[in-house]
Amino acid sequence: MDSVRAYLSAEQLAALTPWSVGAIEKMVSRGVLRRGVHWFQPLGRRTRLVFKWTAIVALIEGGGAADPGGRRGELDVERATEELRGMFGAGEERHVAASVAMEGVPPIPSDKPSRHRRQSATP
8 A cells, every 4th residue: 555645635545544534424424533734725715625544644643743733532631721811811810900900890780681580578
């Protein structure tokens, strides 16, 4: 299989893997095979998908290079926290200050009738 093309159609990919064309389409729609990593559409939307063989092999063999975010459903909380701090660093203090300032503010009354029954104030 050293002579496999770098990019394959869904039909060619199905011939080289245990997956059917339908299974490949489901994996694309569910996000298992990701755009820009496992598949591309070089001719624009509504055109055939092209699959990158090396990324597919890395996915099958469990390599991290094809899936930098880790396996689906798993989250490295510490790494995600650090990335968020990097993105929102300066605004974080303002957000905390705004939430602290709002603690003593009463809720805004609504013109809509309540869906809950009010308890009477008289015993």
